[in-house]
Amino acid sequence: MLELYFKYPSVLRRLRSGALGGEMDRIAAHFSQVGYKHTSAKVYISRLARFSDFAARSARRATIEQDIVDRFVHSLRTATPRIAARTAIEHARRVAPERFSTPRRHTAPAHDGPLLAAYLDHLRHVRGLEPKTCEGLLTSARRILTWLNDHLPDQGLAALTGEHVLGLVQHLLSLSANDYTRSSTTSYARTFLRFLRWAGLNDRDLARFVPRTPCWRLAHLPPRLPWEDIQRTIDAIDVTMPSGVRDRALLLVLATTGLRNKEIRMLELQDIRWRTAEVLVRRTKGKRDRVVPLLHEAGAALADYVLHARPKIESQRVFLSYVPPVRPFKYPASISRIVRSRLERSGIELSGAAGAHLLRHSLATQLVRQRRPINEVGDLLGHRSIDTTAIYVKVALPQLSDVALPFPGGAL
Template structure:
């Protein structure tokens, strides 16, 4: 398989020598299968070959110890080559894991690691929090522990008092700049203290000591776009390249169904009911599957993408990245970049918030302005409570003006 990328006999001989020489053809097939461009695959293979020569001087044909990998990466004096080499070696590990010996697990010097691990399990199994939310709460618990260890070194958590809790809360609030971050900080401390009592690390329920910080959820208008701007951005997307076809389908699906970023990434081909014109939305924030209707234009854009543009790979997911290796979107950033790119191309001025949720806010605002029932909007967005959807009623200024009462003593 190496002959597909290299033609000179001397180069092929060099590539097939070294500690990983016997795996180079498998690696070449690996990059070909993943759809890497020829030039990119050659760069990766060359990086692996250089490491292979280095490892041969240290361990010959024996399995490669992690110390050899670390020593090789330390030979680079700048970040970019080191990162590129580490990325290439990551592919080598995945293709030939038997050629590498993992280092023994390092001993963690942090005495709070078992406690935080138990706290993470509590958040996942008892509270049922999603990974992203769990990370934020876990960070809040770690910060509380760090404060306690710093200000009261050597003391056990059983010695924790209400005075300690109030002092820790005061410290965290002094570092918070907005009402949202202040509310999150106190909520995370409260959750951690509940865990300490639940797990038997403290005999008092100290979460009641944590003060409630004022945060008015409906105090601000949601970021949104005028529907004409959304329409102009979608119309500005061409249909000449596979990327254009995919991006148009992405924006139409986000703008007409109001699904979230993660929900879009989780959609599989089997979730689309083409005859009924519906898409099943799974793995939602509220842990409740729902069905969203597909407008005719959105359904046509999705069909065009599946038939003409979607990469021919064995993946159940609907939307795929065109950048090798071709795979589903693993995180929210690629989808947000697509939205920002297409909105800017359509001449839309973007503020601080620009992503899939901006289109969700814009759709909800448009539906409320069209006087659609609030419970219908809540069902479309997947809100458990109508109170969550009530945020968008604030932007319907014309309807609010109609229900405004006359000012006492004013002109009737």
């Protein structure tokens, strides 16, 4: 299969030498099967050829160890070749796993493993928390146990006192960068300390020694864009290319429905109710499905994309990546990158993060300014509590001035 990409005999001989020489034809066939462009596959094969030669000179065993992979990647000078090398090596690992040693996994110390397993079981089955929430709590527990192992190596959890907790919290807060992370850090610490008491590992109420970290949810205005800027960005998208058709539909759906990043990535073809002009949003953050209206302009753009520009693959996800291999978007950064790129191309200067949530905030702000009922805005955005939607009232300056009381002894 290497002949599909290279034709000179000397180049083919070089590619078939080295630590991966016997697998290069299989790897080349893999790149062709998953749909990589000809030029992209040649770049990856060339990177693998250099790595294969490097591994042949460095390997001490029949299999390629992870430290050889790391040393080769670090030998490359800039970020772009490093990313291409890691991607190519990961493909080679999938095709020929027997040629690579299994990478070592970083695990907790043996004496902490059962405790963390019991804590995770408590979070899932007693507290009933979602897997994503459990991840954050478990990460915090590992940090707590690491600090305890360093500072109290000869003492068990039963010897933990309020003084120790204060030192622990001081260390954890030093790792936090803002009010939000500090608030979650102290909350996670209290949860773990309550578990220690619940499990009978410490008979003191240590959670009360963890200070409360204020996090004023309504202290800041949400980032937002003028509606005219969003409309100008959508109108500026070139729809002569399939990616332009997709991006226009994507931005219109985000800007008119307020879907979250994960919700737009998980959207499937059967979730679009064309006849009633609605979109069914499943697996939301609030753990309940909701239905949002599909406006005419967004529906027309979405239909154009599905009928004429969407790749024909088995996946039912609506929005797909055009970068080979064609597949659904897996990571939030992919959607954010599209939104940010389109906004910047239209000349909008962005000072902070820009993604699906920026369009979501902009839609909510626009609806509030149009004097739409706040509960209606909350239902559209999928908020479980009206307090979550209340932050958008702060940007409704005309409405606030209408209800403001006159200052005693003077006029507004």
